[in-house]
Amino acid sequence: MRYSVFSLLAQALNGQKGWKPAWRDASPKDEYDVVIVGGGGHGLATAHYLAKEHGITNVAVLEKSTIGSGNVGRNTTIIRSNYLLPGNTPFYEWSLKLWEGLEQDINYNAMVSQRGVLNLYHSDAQRDAFARRGNAMRLNGVDAELLDRAAVRKLVPYLDYDNARFPVHGGLLQRRGGTVRHDAVAWGYARAADQRGVDICQNCEVTNIRVENGRVIGVDTTKGFVRAKKIGLAAAGNSSRVAAMAGLRLPIESHVLQAFVSEGVKPLIDTVVTFGAGHFYINQSDKGGLVFGGDLDGYNSYAQRGALPHVEHLLEEGMALMPMLGRLRVLRSWGGIMDMSMDGSPIIGTTPIDGLYLNAGWCYGGFKATPASGWCFAHTIARGEPHVLNAPYRLNRFDTGHLIDEKGAGATPNLH
Amino acid sequence: MRIVCPHCGERPVDEFVPYGAAGLKRPDASASTSDWLDYVYLRDNKAGMHGELFYHVGGCRAWLIVTRDTRTHAIAEVVAARDQRDAAR
Numbered sequence: 001m002r003y004s005v006f007s008l009l010a011q012a013l014n015g016q017k018g019w020k021p022a023w024r025d026a027s028p029k030d031e032y033d034v035v036i037v038g039g040g041g042h043g044l045a046t047a048h049y050l051a052k053e054h055g056i057t058n059v060a061v062l063e064k065s066t067i068g069s070g071n072v073g074r075n076t077t078i079i080r081s082n083y084l085l086p087g088n089t090p091f092y093e094w095s096l097k098l099w100e101g102l103e104q105d106i107n108y109n110a111m112v113s114q115r116g117v118l119n120l121y122h123s124d125a126q127r128d129a130f131a132r133r134g135n136a137m138r139l140n141g142v143d144a145e146l147l148d149r150a151a152v153r154k155l156v157p158y159l160d161y162d163n164a165r166f167p168v169h170g171g172l173l174q175r176r177g178g179t180v181r182h183d184a185v186a187w188g189y190a191r192a193a194d195q196r197g198v199d200i201c202q203n204c205e206v207t208n209i210r211v212e213n214g215r216v217i218g219v220d221t222t223k224g225f226v227r228a229k230k231i232g233l234a235a236a237g238n239s240s241r242v243a244a245m246a247g248l249r250l251p252i253e254s255h256v257l258q259a260f261v262s263e264g265v266k267p268l269i270d271t272v273v274t275f276g277a278g279h280f281y282i283n284q285s286d287k288g289g290l291v292f293g294g295d296l297d298g299y300n301s302y303a304q305r306g307a308l309p310h311v312e313h314l315l316e317e318g319m320a321l322m323p324m325l326g327r328l329r330v331l332r333s334w335g336g337i338m339d340m341s342m343d344g345s346p347i348i349g350t351t352p353i354d355g356l357y358l359n360a361g362w363c364y365g366g367f368k369a370t371p372a373s374g375w376c377f378a379h380t381i382a383r384g385e386p387h388v389l390n391a392p393y394r395l396n397r398f399d400t401g402h403l404i405d406e407k408g409a410g411a412t413p414n415l416h
Numbered sequence: 417m418r419i420v421c422p423h424c425g426e427r428p429v430d431e432f433v434p435y436g437a438a439g440l441k442r443p444d445a446s447a448s449t450s451d452w453l454d455y456v457y458l459r460d461n462k463a464g465m466h467g468e469l470f471y472h473v474g475g476c477r478a479w480l481i482v483t484r485d486t487r488t489h490a491i492a493e494v495v496a497a498r499d500q501r502d503a504a505r
Contacts, residue, residue, distance in 0.1 A: 240461035251457035253436070254486070299434040299470075302463040302486045307417055309430035342457045398457045399449065411456050414434060 003107055022187060023194035028201045028226045032060045034381055035219055035228035037206050037242055039063025041072035041182075041367065042359055043234035044189035044200070045374020046381070048106065051196035053375070054382035059198045060228075061190075062221060064205035068186030071236050074304075074336030075367040076259050076281060076293045078272050080117040080177035081142050084133045087392030087404040088345065089140040092365075094389055095372030096142075096176060102371060108188030110180050111286065116271040117177030118147075118155065120321075122166045126276055130172040137174070145173045156273055160323050166277035179272065179283055185370055209246040215354040216246070232357045232381050237302070237337025239360035246353055251342040251398045252361050253413040255296045256335040258306035258314070262328040264288030273321070280317035289331060292318060296338065298414045306335040338363055344416030345404035348376050349386050349394040357381050358395055363416050417489050422496050423476040431474030438467040438481040438497070463487055469497065 001007060001020055011018055034050060036043045039061045050056045061067075079099050081092035098105075099112055121127045127146075134144035148170045153161060161168045190200055201223065208220040209231065218227040235242040237254045265288050274281040282292040294314035297306050311333065318325045341347060341361030346369065348359050359377045362369065376390035386394060392404060409415040417429040437459055443451040460466075463486055470480045479497035484490065 238463070240459070241463055244460075249454075249458040249460065251459070253459055253461050254463075299468060299484075300437075300461065300466055300486050301489070303489060307429060309428065313430075399453050412436070414436070 003109070022191040023200055026060070026199035026201050028060055028062065028199065028204060028221065028223055031227040032199075033058040033228070034230045034232060035059075035226055036061045036232045036234055037219065038070075038234040038236065038238075039067035039190075039200060039202065040070045040234065040236055041068070041185050041189065041370040042236070042362075042373045042377065043232075044186055044193055045370050046232055046234060046359070046377045047193040047198045047200075047374075048189045048196070049375045049378035050382060051193055051198055053378060056382055057197035059193075060226065061193070061198060061200045062204045062206055062219070062226070063200070063202050066202050067190050067200060068183055071336040071338070071366055072186045072370070073183050074259065074334055075182055076283065076291050077179045077182045077285075077367065078117065078177070078281065078283065079112075079180055079368040080174055080272075081368075082117065082119065082133065082137060082144065082172065082174045082177065083406060084136050085404055085406055088406060089137060089142060091372055091376070091389050091393070092369065093140060093142050094375070095369050098371030098375060099180065100176075102188070106188045106192035108184060108191060110184040110188050112178070112180045114176050114178040115283075116173055116175045117274070118152070118171045118173045118271055119274045120152065120159075120168050120171045120276040122169055122277045124169070127169055134172050143174055143176050145175070147171045147173055156269070156271065158268070158324060159273070159321055163320055166275075166320055177272065181286075182367060189374070206242065206245070209242075209356070211246055211353055211356075216356045228355075230355045230357065230381055232359060232377060234359040234377065236360070236362065236366065237339050239339045239358075243358065243360070246351075246356055248351060248353070248358075250347075250360060253300055253340050254302055255298070255338050255340050255414055256301040256303060256306050257293065257296050257338050257364060258310060258333055258335045259291070259293040260311075260314070260333045261285065261331050262290040262292075262325075263331050265290070265328065275317055275321045277320070278317040280314060280321060282318065282322070290325070290328065296340070296414055302337055304335045304337060306333070340413035340416060342398060342411045342413055343403040343405040344407050344409065346373070346393050347395050348373060348390040349380060350384070351395060417491070419470065419480070419482060419491065420494050421472055421475055421478075421480060422494060422499075423478060424472065427472070427475055431472060432470040432480075433473050435469040435471055438469045465492065
């Protein structure tokens with residue numbers, strides 16, 4: 001069924017009785033051209049673009065739990081393309097372009113809202129760094145505006161501008177950035193892929209990857225052996241575990257990142273604001289809750305929950321930026337497992353094993369990258385070689401020293 | 417999470433700074449690129465028992481090796497990194 005205003009009206013008159021499930025709950029067949037391991041945003045997007053852009057429809061997405069139960073539903077929903085380094089800027093800008101056309105492409109309301117992303121700066125040195133970043137973006141055709149204190153004050157008057165320790169000096173604004181309803185991204189891609197014949201198999205955990213003579217032949221799952229010509233790994237925080245099934249060690253550590261939502265309030269923040277003196281970002285959901293997050297807990301973790309000292313630290317940062325937050329109650333908090341790579345940039349590409357492709361290392365930045373990640377990964381799997389946009393993200397850049405270290409933090413995954 | 421420091425006793429985790437996997441062996445300067453790749457970048461990143469360096473910055477300022485289940489944060493063992501190094505000699 002195609003969703004439109006007419007289908008809505010028809011169902012309204014019909015007592016909402018005619019809606020069909022948005023995708024089939026498939027069981028895996030014996031054999032596929034491509035098996036995607038991981039039914040999160042990136043895996044589902046990959047399946048969609050494999051079918052749509054490359055005509056490869058004999059595809060299964062194998063998910064150990066339910067689709068969208070991982071990081072695609074655990075982030076703070078922000079999209080942006082305000083990157084500095086050459087490998088990053090074109091890739092994330094392509095992602096933002098895909099976001100702009102996503103809802104028409106997949107016929108699903110993902111509530112893409114280009115409400116702007118404002119990065120605050122709090123010192124002269126930080127202003128210079130942001131000016132440089134903004135210039136790099138504009139040279140790549142990305143929109144960026146450097147705002148002074150008065151312009152920021154007009155945009156977001158409710159910040160603490162005269163904080164003695166972290167006064168707001170201005171900000172770098174990307175108006176095309178914004179937020180997207182994250183669950184709808186998983187559901188929309190799942191539905192679009194399903195309509196093109198992709199099998200989405202939930203509660204189907206991959207337990208082994210079979211390799212013969214240096215080439216993949218399939219995966220063992222909790223629902224039996226599935227033969228596959230090509231296998232794409234998109235397992236986010238579990239990437240190291242899944243890759244180990246094929247004998248690969250990755251330049252990745254898994255860490256927990258927490259996010260929070262406050263009780264709902266009337267419209268307050270109509271953009272995304274990030275605090276430049278620490279690590280804190282905040283926006284408001286359409287339901288009214290303030291959605292915010294900050295830094296990693298710092299130690300390796302596969303537990304999808306964080307510790308209280310980090311909650312306290314994050315809320316202190318929030319209070320330094322917006323003292324009014326102290327009047328609100330935090331409604332919920334949750335944790336997601338981040339695949340923190342050694343240079344802070346992702347990996348999309350081939351592996352030393354024929355037919356095995358890797359999509360991992362997304363650090364905090366996975367959600368905004370979902371469309372381009374799926375698009376580039378689909379290209380890489382279909383053609384057997386990366387697209388020019390994801391060529392810099394190859395796995396062997398760590399051997400050759402071609403790192404993309406946006407933060408300049410070195411091989412310290414918990415600091416990226 | 418609370419860590420029982422061998423010098424200071426049971427302390428909250430925010431007194432400590434984590435510093436990645438313990439037990440990595442720095443290769444000889446003349447070692448091959450792949451040995452260096454292994455040491456600098458590649459990690460086991462296990463879901464399970466994991467040895468990790470913690471610096472007790474808010475206490476004795478010693479380096480500790482904390483062995484912990486990364487799925488539950490249950491701590492099995494805490495030793496001073498220096499003691500483990502001396503025992504290995």
